[in-house]
Amino acid sequence: MKTLLKILGVIILLAVVYAVIAILAFDKNYHFEQSVVINAQKEKVWQHVGSLKEYNVWDPFSKADKDIVITYSGAGDKVGDSYHWKGNDKVGEGEQSITEIVPNEKLITKLHFIKPFESDAKTAFVLTPEGNGTKVTWAIDYELTTMMKIMKPMMDMNMKKMFDQGLGNLKKIAEK
Template sequence: MKTILKILGIIIVLVILYAVYAMLAFSKDYHFERSVVINAPKEKVWEHVGSTKAFNTWNPFIKPDKNIVITYSGTSGEVGDSYSWKGNEDVGEGEQTVTASVPNEKSTSKLHFIKPFEGDATANFILTPEGNGTKVTWTMDNELNTMMKLMKPMMDSQMGKTFDQGLADLKKLAEQ
């Protein structure tokens, strides 16, 4: 019994130390990005990232809910192009609006998450020539609250998997 209590005590102390470390060491500014080189000209790649409707044909964040409700507004492919979504607990609820666009080069969007957690983020798709193809860099920036700082290692892992899945799907579409 003493051994079990010692092990439990050690685990509790380690959790507390990690929490203190995370709160002090992890920045509140969070940046995540992934890139892929697609064997297609940037004009063809832009067809799949230049509007919210095009993005949602391969958006990995909405795939966990086959019954997601998406409502589009604004002019497709232009500043103000937006969509809102309502999905299951895996997808949540929110909205994304294009705030800046340089056709065939860069699209910037503001994301507003409503459920499961309230928050805001900025996402970018940056297209640059790379050999005979196009390098696509997908970024997301936001501010982490204390609870999110504690979950940062899990966030990095999940974001990596999701971004990689999305970019692989984008590559397949654009290379057809």
């Protein structure tokens, strides 16, 4: 029994030490990005990236809830256009709006998360020529709360999984 308590004590101590280090060492500004090269001209890729409606065709986040409700404001391809989503606990609720567009090159959006927690983020999709294809870079930036700093390694793993899945979906659609 003493050995079990010692092991449990060491585990708790390590968890506390990690939490303190994470809070002190990790920057509050979070940036994550992933890229893929798509074997298609950027004008063709842009058809699937330059519109919020088309984005939701390949976006893995909205696919996490088959009953998600998405309401669009505008055509989805101009500055100011947006959509509101409301889904289950995995998807939450929020809004995404276009803040900047450079056709065939860049789409910048503001994400406003409402549930499960309120926060704001900025996303960017940047298209650049790469050989005979197009490199698509998907990035997200936001500010981490103290508790989110502790979860940063798990967030990185989840973001990598979701961005890889989304960019893979985009690649399949754009290369057809």
